Amino acid sequence: MDSQSNIENVPVPVPVSVPTPVTDVPELDDVSLEVPTEPVGSVEDPEADKENSPENEEDRDENVSKILNRNYYQIAHDLQQHDGGGDNDASASLLPEDEDPLDASSSAPKTTNHVNTEEEEHLDAIGGLLEVIVANPEKSQTPMESYITYEVKTETARLEYAASSLCIRRRFQDFIWLKEKLETHHPGCLIPPLPSKQHMKGILDKFSVEFVRKRCIQLNAFVRRVSAHQKLTRSKFLRKFLTLPSSDFTLVRKSDSSGFASRLTNMTKLIAPLTIKPKWTAESETQEKLQHRMESLERNTEALANISQKHIDYYDLLLPSIINWEKSETKEDLCNSLSKFRVATTGSKECAESLNSKLIEKIQPSFTEYGRYSDSVKRLLKRRDAAQAEVEDFQETIASKKADENATRLGKFTIAGMLSGNSESQRQERISKLQVEVKEFEVAEKCAAKNLDNLEEEAKDEILKYNQQRARNMADVFSKFAQYQASYYEDMAKTWRNGTSTDLGE
Missing domain, CATH: 3.30.1520.10 (Phox-like domain)
Structure with missing residues (x-):
């Protein structure tokens, strides 16, 4: 084939x-659902425009992406590749100021942004x-x-x-x-x-x-x-x-x-942060309610369309009987009445078909789409939660390493000390290594926190524009829904007024 x-x-x-x-x-x-198209944070201030230029926005997105796709266990593993010895100033060599923070290709967190030439050319055009x-x-x-x-x-x-x-x-x-x-x-x-x-x-x-x-x-x-x-x-x-x-x-x-590995990374993104700000919790609950409402409206519209379809089926059963009777009737008055009855029934069927078509093609898909959009908003909120959980992971790691450093400095029992030995030189080596790692993770935590703030600002702007557009579009949908139903009943009444006569009643 x-x-x-x-x-x-x-x-x-x-x-x-x-x-x-x-x-x-x-x-x-x-x-149609108009997706927000204005760049996040766009203002009339020239300095703000410069700060929110396409290059900076794309760069920021890449940084957020790297934070979300690189958990701190990977970073900690990379840090083990460095020599743990040396004084505190040795960390300076691990923190160059001209490279990308948390670049997956690097062995440690860095501090600044970098956009490759191909991406710069792409953004310029x-x-x-x-x-x-x-x-x-x-x-x-x-x-x-x-x-x-x-x-x-x-x-x-x-x-x-x-x-x-x-x-x-x-x-x-x-x-x-x-x-x-x-x-x-x-x-x-x-x-x-x-x-x-x-x-x-x-x-x-x-x-x-x-x-x-x-x-x-x-x-x-x-x-x-x-x-x-x-x-x-x-x-x-x-x-x-x-x-x-x-x-x-x-x-x-x-x-x-x-x-x-990718599935494992995606699973880590599902971990909820310890505390979520009330405004984000409220937004998540709002979208959950909206999704349920859209699903309910979709089901009810589908039920209404099914009822309309049943009417169409009944008219299909009724019309052949009327047509056959009309053809076989010899009395002129009754034949005329049957003719009007047939015309009215045919018009009623057409009205039902028109309503059914509009419900299926215009109204129900709108509710379906907004139900899916609510799910997209919830996925955006989960990405925000993942970014916050990443920041909390860094903070937890920093606290843990500081505790290990303090315990080693005081000569307390530690697993690392038991494995590597407890001589004075070994203890100083562990302290130096922990100090370097703490500085590394503090840089990573600062970068992750900044990117979380940027992500939250962008998400807030996107959701606000979406909710405003949704309100306008849904008002239009409900207005059309009411018009379709009113038109159906008006056309139906007009059809029967024109199709019936006193002859039929007599």
Whole structure:
């Protein structure tokens, strides 16, 4: 079987040749979720603009990312590679002032920032058009598996892109890779949600037309929101996602795929800090409540759509009887009444179909999307918690090493002393080593605390903008919901007024 053959007997959900944003795909545009696109901390003050320049923001994100992906056990292990002897001034050689703090490639925490040349060139050329469309799903098959790929078209005027028009194919796992990379390297940003990996409600076949169509719509919304976000749009991972050929990108994704070490690191991020500030706890509780409300609204809207569908089914059962009676009736007056009854019933069916379509296509997806966005906010809060837990880990390590130093200085029993010996020279050597390690971890703790403050500030700004936009959009959704229902009942009443007569009553 051809590995790139179209889905058999399945109409293409989205047209292939669409040079501009596909109107058939982003069907949620009427109630679309506008992701905050203003850069965090942007102000009119020139000095503040300089401080919050793209280079500094990307640099800061990289520092936060390194803090989150490097726990203090790894740092402590690296520190063992240094000579523990020497006086306190020896630590100065371990703290150069021109390197990146907590660089994973270094043997100890450093103090300043560094951005490589490639990233600087990338950040210098962030301006210009960037439009991305996900469309034209196709079924691919290999000896090992079958899966759906999606065409990703990019139109851009940005200098960092090799061509102004690009077209590649990506599968769902590739979108997951992009989202995970954005979460890791931009921990303070609110990353748009992806569609659920599980099968959709009432759809068991992941290759069915309806499943593929809905997923294509949601993937298009995800990429559109990422490319519209002022910080995420310049991510080098988005650029890789949009430009690399399928074979090259698969190699990149698999090389970055989570092994045991990565999963272990992710597990450490789930550890909650000792104390969480009340404002963050309150925000987490608020998002939990919002998610439950959205899920409840989604279920209720689905139930209402099911009732509307039952009405449609009843009309389908009723109409053939009316039509057959009308055709066989010989009395003119009764035949006319049956004709009006048929017209009214047909109009009622059309009203029910219109309401059902609007509920399924316009209202229910909005509640589903906001439920997923609440989950994205909670994931952002967990990343903040992980950053705080990292700071607390450093503080705990510093306290522990100071206690060990004090105990060694006083000649108290320690495990290290028992293993290495308790001569005076050995004791002084342990004290010197602990002093160096304490200074190292104090630098690391200071860097982690600063990055936590930056992450919190950015997260607060992102969540505030999201909540404001959500309130406006949800007001629009509920307004449309009310209009749809009012229109349904008005059209239904008008249909029966025009379709009935005194002849029918008599």
